[in-house]
Amino acid sequence: MKIAYKLIAIASLLGMNSLAIADNVMEAVADLQHGWAKAYYQVPDKQKEAVFKDLVAKAHQVSAANPGRVEPMVWEAIILSSSAKYAGSLTALSQVKAARDLLISAEKIQPDALEGSIYTSLGSLYYKVPGWPIGFGDKKKAREYLTKAVKTNPDGIDGNYFLGDFLLEQGEVAKAREYLEKALNAPPRPGREDADQGRRAEIQQDLDKAKQRS
Numbered sequence: 001m002k003i004a005y006k007l008i009a010i011a012s013l014l015g016m017n018s019l020a021i022a023d024n025v026m027e028a029v030a031d032l033q034h035g036w037a038k039a040y041y042q043v044p045d046k047q048k049e050a051v052f053k054d055l056v057a058k059a060h061q062v063s064a065a066n067p068g069r070v071e072p073m074v075w076e077a078i079i080l081s082s083s084a085k086y087a088g089s090l091t092a093l094s095q096v097k098a099a100r101d102l103l104i105s106a107e108k109i110q111p112d113a114l115e116g117s118i119y120t121s122l123g124s125l126y127y128k129v130p131g132w133p134i135g136f137g138d139k140k141k142a143r144e145y146l147t148k149a150v151k152t153n154p155d156g157i158d159g160n161y162f163l164g165d166f167l168l169e170q171g172e173v174a175k176a177r178e179y180l181e182k183a184l185n186a187p188p189r190p191g192r193e194d195a196d197q198g199r200r201a202e203i204q205q206d207l208d209k210a211k212q213r214s
Helices: 002-042 045-065 070-084 089-109 113-128 139-152 157-169 173-184 193-213
Strands: none
Touching: 002 045, 002 070, 002 193, 045 070, 070 089, 070 113, 089 113, 113 139, 113 157, 139 157, 157 173, 157 193, 173 193
């Protein structure tokens, strides 16, 4: 009986340790999310390159410390792809390739993680990155991934925004407005208020463009 109690106690302790590790990982991911929102939406453009450089290093540390965990991989990829927007051309290309590779690796482990963020991020990369021979951009893949993102999380703000933004870019204005309006009315994400505020401003800008093109 004593042995059985000891085994139960050890199992309980291991379970608690696993939960503690999971909580620590998600706390680190939340910190990256807030760092990204601040860098992307609040920091002046002339300071973004330096701020994102530090954030990229921080994100990589979190991923390296938690091998096999999808959430840090996804957020390292998101930060890399955002950093590329403000980096020099050679650095930008290497960053978007690294972001794509991280996302593809994450997709193999848990494709629907973070409510479709892998699909959303891959889709946005494939339509924003130039195509061959400069980059790997692919409008067909972009549409496929963004459609998957919305199917995975039908009411999510990011998936609907990026699909709407993509469709607007393709000249499909009526469809774009549907997704953009859905994104604008998406339920708030607890703990992501800073990101939601910035994203809604982007959505409104796209809706204004769509209205002008109607």
